[in-house]
Amino acid sequence: MIGIIGFGRFGRLTTRYLARDFKVNVANRKGNSSAVKTLGGIPASLEKVCAQKYIILCVPISTLKNVLMDIAPIINKNAIVVDVCSVKEAPIRWMESLLPETVSILATHPMFGPDSASKSLQGCKIFLNNTRIDKAGYEKVKNYLHSLGLILIEGTPEKHDSQIAVSLALTHFIGRGLEEFGACPLDIDTEGYKRLLHILGVVEHDTWQLFLDMNRYNPYARQNRRKFMDAMKKIDAQLVKQVE
Incomplete structure (x- = not known):
């Protein structure tokens, strides 16, 4: 059947x-x-x-x-x-x-x-x-x-892809970033840091091919990645200006 x-x-x-x-x-x-x-x-x-x-x-x-x-x-x-x-x-x-x-x-x-x-x-x-x-x-x-x-x-497929570009593709992007950064469990940690590690745990068992596919075939993934990176750069620039 x-x-x-x-x-x-x-x-x-x-x-x-x-x-x-x-x-x-x-x-x-x-x-x-x-x-x-x-x-x-x-x-x-x-x-x-x-x-x-x-x-x-x-x-x-x-x-x-x-x-x-x-x-x-x-x-x-x-x-x-x-x-x-x-x-x-x-x-x-x-x-x-x-x-x-x-x-x-x-x-x-x-x-x-x-x-x-x-x-x-x-x-x-x-x-x-x-x-x-x-x-x-x-x-x-x-x-x-x-x-x-x-x-x-x-x-609709359009509604799905526009939302999943944030809820899935962006989550995997952040998780891959944490992996590349070398995030790992620490003795002196916080609940917020543990939640970050949970994101890493979500993606570390999935294949790189899945990560490529969700970004290559989702028409909204690239723009959301760029929007997120622009936000991070803006925050970093504010810190450089006010702290360093």
């Missing part, structure tokens, strides 16, 4: 949760069949996954377009395709243009990951955009997500 393409960190998390309720076929180019089975999934070919009713694309944004071109000729014409990318405008354009018109499309961005949702999905957020799916199918998916304890946020 469910097929998953991609078995990275998020693909593993998705397999683990969905396999509790469904038969989950997983196409994994690295061939980690034992890992798939351990999480309750069924190792499968790309053709087998593309024959399922629900097909979840757990692949990096940078590879999504090629994956769509690969599956378009062999996909179940009545399938519902779900992406999980952290950017929405570009992936939606690609899915609409490359997938057969009979295929339904549900664009999503789970606002959680393997670390934050390691024990439960209760209270975690997921963004949804009803891109190309009938009302009955959409409501069925929403009802299931609600049953997992997820908080659903619906909106």
Whole structure:
């Protein structure tokens, strides 16, 4: 019933949760069949996954377009395709243009990951955009997500990308900066410093590719980075003028 393409960190998390309720076929180019089975999934070919009713694309944004071109000729014409990318405008354009018109499309961005949702999905957020799916199918998916304890946020891809450029891309930018700075736990610290280290902890397990993708494909990321850096330079200039 469910097929998953991609078995990275998020693909593993998705397999683990969905396999509790469904038969989950997983196409994994690295061939980690034992890992798939351990999480309750069924190792499968790309053709087998593309024959399922629900097909979840757990692949990096940078590879999504090629994956769509690969599956378009062999996909179940009545399938519902779900992406999980952290950017929405570009992936939606690609899915609409490359997938057969009979295929339904549900664009999503789970606002959680393997670390934050390691024990439960209760209270975690997921963004949804009803891109190309009938009302009955959409409501069925929403009802299931609600049953997992997820908080659903619906909106346009533009609204998503403009806000996520701050809440995700900027957070990762700051976290990478803390990493480059060499921030680490100290004996003499403050609660504020501990919160800074928490930001570092959020990003240190994520790949550099994810960081690149959220900045390369989000049309609002660059301007927010520049705005933040300008603010830091302004504050630094004020300190130089008044203190040094």
